[in-house]
Amino acid sequence: MKTYRIAVIAGDGIGPEVVKEGMRVLKHAARQDGSFDFSFCEFPWGCDYYLKNGRMMPEDGMERLAGFDAILLGAVGDPRVPDHISLWDLLLKIRKGFDQYVNLRPVRLLKGAPCPLKGVEPGQIDMLFIRENSEGEYAGSGSWLFRDTPREVVLQNGVFSRHGCERIIRYAFETARERKQSLTSISKANALNYSMVFWDQIFGEVGREYPDVPTESLLVDAASMLMVKHPERFQVVVTSNLFGDILTDLGAAITGGMGIAAGANLNPERKYPSMFEPIHGSAPDIAGKGIANPLATAWTAGQMLSFLGYPQWEERIVNAIERVMEEGRVLTPDMGGRATTRQVGDALLACLA
Numbered sequence: 360m361k362t363y364r365i366a367v368i369a370g371d372g373i374g375p376e377v378v379k380e381g382m383r384v385l386k387h388a389a390r391q392d393g394s395f396d397f398s399f400c401e402f403p404w405g406c407d408y409y410l411k412n413g414r415m416m417p418e419d420g421m422e423r424l425a426g427f428d429a430i431l432l433g434a435v436g437d438p439r440v441p442d443h444i445s446l447w448d449l450l451l452k453i454r455k456g457f458d459q460y461v462n463l464r465p466v467r468l469l470k471g472a473p474c475p476l477k478g479v480e481p482g483q484i485d486m487l488f489i490r491e492n493s494e495g496e497y498a499g500s501g502s503w504l505f506r507d508t509p510r511e512v513v514l515q516n517g518v519f520s521r522h523g524c525e526r527i528i529r530y531a532f533e534t535a536r537e538r539k540q541s542l543t544s545i546s547k548a549n550a551l552n553y554s555m556v557f558w559d560q561i562f563g564e565v566g567r568e569y570p571d572v573p574t575e576s577l578l579v580d581a582a583s584m585l586m587v588k589h590p591e592r593f594q595v596v597v598t599s600n601l602f603g604d605i606l607t608d609l610g611a612a613i614t615g616g617m618g619i620a621a622g623a624n625l626n627p628e629r630k631y632p633s634m635f636e637p638i639h640g641s642a643p644d645i646a647g648k649g650i651a652n653p654l655a656t657a658w659t660a661g662q663m664l665s666f667l668g669y670p671q672w673e674e675r676i677v678n679a680i681e682r683v684m685e686e687g688r689v690l691t692p693d694m695g696g697r698a699t700t701r702q703v704g705d706a707l708l709a710c711l712a
């Protein structure tokens with residue numbers, strides 16, 4: 360039997376509450392399956408750690424994570440710590456340091472999920488967002504000139520390397536080919552006249568190697584409108600770091616909310632551990648109340664199982680999530696229910712039996 364070693368960074372706010380349920384789902388799947396198991400190692404890193412130690416994780420944090428088979432992360436962020444510090448000193452450090460250049464985010468309307476769009480049925484929204492996760496607008500490059508003077512100027516650079524664009528676009532084409540689906544590229548070449556022109560050019564070049572994959576190229580503004588008006592026309596989608604971040608929050612909103620939106624940060628070559636985290640943040644407004652929705656983290660745990668070689672378990676978890684939502688008796692307040700995080704976790708495990 361294979362035992363996977365999982366590093367767990369529960370993080371801040373609702374992170375620990377939802378991660379607990381994610382770990383239960385993984386353990387439950389292991390028990391049911393019998394061919395694999397998990398051992399968890401928890402790291403108390405995040406904003407509390409920062410407030411005590413002046414950093415989000417210890418200096419040797421990356422080395423300590425490097426040997427694990429995967430990382431499960433809750434959320435980071437705390438009103439007492441500037442967001443750019445918590446993001447850069449932990450989340451982006453791990454994504455970049457372990458070259459997790461693929462951010463895989465399903466935007467899929469499950470059965471029973473509350474959908475704010477009229478007349479849309481489950482099955483009609485089934486997108487897979489592939490967000491560039493290592494460079495682009497999140498490259499961290501820029502300058503702050505003449506600070507605190509009337510001439511103050513701030514520059515924030517996007518970094519789009521040929522290597523970086525090619526590998527994410529190729530990953531997206533491979534995914535679309537495997538799923539026998541179309542691939543939509545979302546950019547903004549009319550306004551971003553260097554980076555996005557380059558992105559579109561590479562999308563065209565790589566696309567020539569995949570004549571069997573139908574493609575479409577959209578501007579991000581038009582894509583935002585179409586995701587709401589005609590979500591059924593999207594299948595596999597590839598886009599830049601910032602656009603992917605924004606559009607997947609929109610995607611979450613049309614498929615049941617932040618409480619159910621899952622995400623995986625993958626290093627497809629498996630040279631480094633990949634990291635699995637719900638796309639929501641630490642949600643300080645509801646932290647500590649025991650009412651955070653654990654379904655996003657449960658789905659994220661499913662993505663981990665899929666990446667480790669057990670895609671049937673992601674499907675089983677998704678089916679269990681659908682049953683919990685369809686029954687509608689045990690749901691957290693964000694989905695209109697009155698149940699606690701633990702009660703939804705219990706209901707989910709019961710459906711996974």
Ligand code: ATP
Binds near residue numbers: 691
């Ligand atoms: P970030 O800055 O990392 O995006 P955030 O905490 O500011 O994080 P989100 O996590 O994106 O914001 O969530 C916005 C709001 O959605 C939260 O304040 C909360 O009310 C709600 N929310 C997010 N996740 C959940 C969840 N798992 N269960 C219930 N409500 C949630």
Ligand code: MG
Binds near residue numbers: 638640
């Ligand atoms: Mg957010």
